[in-house]
Amino acid sequence: MAQLLQLDASPRESRSHTRTLVGEFVDQWRDARPGDTVIHRDLGHQPPPHLTEDWIAAAFTTPDQRTPAMRAALADSDALVDELLATDVLVLGVPMYNFGIPAMLKAYLDNIVRVGRTFAFDPTAAAPYTPLTAGKRAFVIVGTGDAGYEPGGPLAHMNHVEPYLRTALGFIGIDDVEFVYTGNDEFGGERLRHSLESARARVAALTAEREVAVAV
Numbered sequence: 776m777a778q779l780l781q782l783d784a785s786p787r788e789s790r791s792h793t794r795t796l797v798g799e800f801v802d803q804w805r806d807a808r809p810g811d812t813v814i815h816r817d818l819g820h821q822p823p824p825h826l827t828e829d830w831i832a833a834a835f836t837t838p839d840q841r842t843p844a845m846r847a848a849l850a851d852s853d854a855l856v857d858e859l860l861a862t863d864v865l866v867l868g869v870p871m872y873n874f875g876i877p878a879m880l881k882a883y884l885d886n887i888v889r890v891g892r893t894f895a896f897d898p899t900a901a902a903p904y905t906p907l908t909a910g911k912r913a914f915v916i917v918g919t920g921d922a923g924y925e926p927g928g929p930l931a932h933m934n935h936v937e938p939y940l941r942t943a944l945g946f947i948g949i950d951d952v953e954f955v956y957t958g959n960d961e962f963g964g965e966r967l968r969h970s971l972e973s974a975r976a977r978v979a980a981l982t983a984e985r986e987v988a989v990a991v
């Protein structure tokens with residue numbers, strides 16, 4: 776039995792293409808693996824708190840030295856990290872905002888990329904950073920207003936979503952990441968319909984493929 780963590784970063788509701796596609800992904804996953812647990816975190820509507828000076832001081836103090844106030848400052852972040860560590864599969868719905876990820880998702884990542892919890896740091900080691908999460912895979916559904924941001928596409932050089940997420944997730948050990956793109960929201964009509972159809976087909980292929988491949 777696996778745990779799937781569904782992260783929706785769009786503040787839009789029914790008009791959000793990433794929410795719709797992530798929802799379809801999760802429905803197909805549930806049908807194929809009814810024993811799995813699905814946790815839904817709605818970053819678009821309830822973003823995690825931004826970091827504060829107290830948070831940073833606490834996170835960079837070793838656990839045995841933390842005061843009760845420091846532990847309190849990290850409570851939300853600890854809960855998010857615990858949830859992530861217990862997760863086998865992540866599914867993220869990510870609107871492209873100004874060529875990058877939305878601030879709500881960045882706030883989440885700032886809370887879960889944690890020294891001593893999701894990566895280790897040893898300044899004396901030849902390789903100072905060690906990822907502390909292993910065996911997870913992620914699926915990222917990216918929604919864009921234009922199209923052609925995927926690797927090899929005409930706007931790939933303007934895509935700071937995929938390179939950034941590959942770096943940040945890879946830093947903590949999540950290297951097995953699949954991206955699905957749905958574009959053309961700004962154009963609507965046939966172009967949008969075609970984009971959604973392609974993304975939908977890819978979601979179906981991925982859930983069918985992973986149904987067999989995930990052996991937890």
Ligand SMILES: Cc1cc2nc3c(=O)[nH]c(=O)nc-3n(C[C@H](O)[C@H](O)[C@H](O)COP(=O)(O)O)c2cc1C
Nearest residue numbers: 785791792793870871872873874918919920921960
């Ligand atoms: C604030 C804002 C910034 C955006 N920036 C971009 C952008 O840089 N490139 C792009 O192609 N589309 C951009 N868009 C369009 C969204 O990526 C597009 O509407 C996408 O479908 C949003 O995801 P959603 O449908 O899940 O809400 C932007 C939209 C908003 C609201």
